Amino acid sequence: VQLVESGGGLVQAGGSLRLSCAASGSIFKFNAMGWYRQAPGKERELVAASSSGGRTYYEDSLKGRFTISRDNAKNTLNLQMNNLKPEDTAMYYCAASESSIATMRAYPYESDFWGQGTQVTVSS
DSSP states (O other): OOEEEEOOEEEETTOOEEEEEEESSOOTTOSEEEEEEEOTTSOOEEEEEEETTSOEEEOGGGBTTEEEEEETTTTEEEEEEOSOOGGGOEEEEEEEESSOHHHHHHOTTOOSEEBOOEEEEEEO
16 A cells, blocks of 8 residues: 655644545555654654544644544545644654554554655744
């Protein structure tokens, strides 16, 4: 399965972006899919994730600003990002895992499939 992200770009603080991840095959088999981000000099962190059973996870500081949605029929994973802040600036990666959301959180470099990343830059 190939994952292709789109939707990144440059936005002013307070603005919104919607990231999309299109999979070349069925995502139904993936127990968990999520979005990671990595800023220069920082570790990769799980921003949000969605399980095949409908559970979602958000990094605590992002709750209320980011919304993840998964469409198994269209093989897409989206991340709506509102009220963006300069500290949200990072490369954002879509990832798919046959394991759990908890595993995605614990092992941020070991998901089964990765997209190439899309840059999000928030200016102050």
